[in-house]
Amino acid sequence: MKRIAFILCLLLGITFAGHANNISISNVTILNGGAGQIQVQFDLSWENSWRVNVGPNNYDGAWVFFKYKDINGLWKHIYLTGLNNVAPAGFDIYQSNEVSRAGAMIYREPANLGIGNVTITGIKLGTVNSLPYDIDVKGFAIEMVYIP
Numbered sequence: 001m002k003r004i005a006f007i008l009c010l011l012l013g014i015t016f017a018g019h020a021n022n023i024s025i026s027n028v029t030i031l032n033g034g035a036g037q038i039q040v041q042f043d044l045s046w047e048n049s050w051r052v053n054v055g056p057n058n059y060d061g062a063w064v065f066f067k068y069k070d071i072n073g074l075w076k077h078i079y080l081t082g083l084n085n086v087a088p089a090g091f092d093i094y095q096s097n098e099v100s101r102a103g104a105m106i107y108r109e110p111a112n113l114g115i116g117n118v119t120i121t122g123i124k125l126g127t128v129n130s131l132p133y134d135i136d137v138k139g140f141a142i143e144m145v146y147i148p
Contacts, residue, residue, distance in 0.1 A: 021047045023062055025139035030131060031124065038127050039084055040066050042139050044106060045119040051108040058147045061107025064125075069136040078137070080104060084126035091120055105144065 023046040031039045044062055051059035066078040080101040087093045090112040094105040104125055108118075 021143050023141045023143045025141050028137050028139040038129055039124040040127050041124045043121045046143055047117045049118040050115040051113050053113055056148055059108055060143055060145045061105050062141045063103055063105055063144050064141045065103030066139050079128045081126040086124035088120055
């Protein structure tokens with residue numbers, strides 16, 4: 001019984017010892033430049049970002065997605081088009097080829113090697129054209145790691 005209690009305490013201690021990298025999305029706005037030109041613009045930051053080109057060539061990035069509140073107060077997903085994306089210098093955007101793109105992966109370009117905190121401003125992702133006007137928008141981000 002003591003062994004089970006010890007293992008349980010050890011497992012609980014490990015869960016509380018994990019450190020997040022304070023990933024954050026801010027300044028989320030919708031830019032409406034007319035048909036086919038609707039974008040969500042935002043800033044993204046996180047700590048301890050890295051990209052290496054030795055060994056396994058792994059790197060981290062952020063999976064981002066967005067929701068808006070409809071007229072009934074329900075939160076709905078904003079689907080992305082994969083068009084009209086703008087990534088600041090040193091960063092790339094990856095989206096799947098699916099018709100309904102649920103989000104985007106943002107990460108350092110292969111030439112942007114290093115380790116440290118990143119703050120990326122003015123990221124723009126193309127969205128579907130059927131968004132209502134004057135909506136409440138929220139952005140969400142999850143840090144991900146690419147390990148080949």
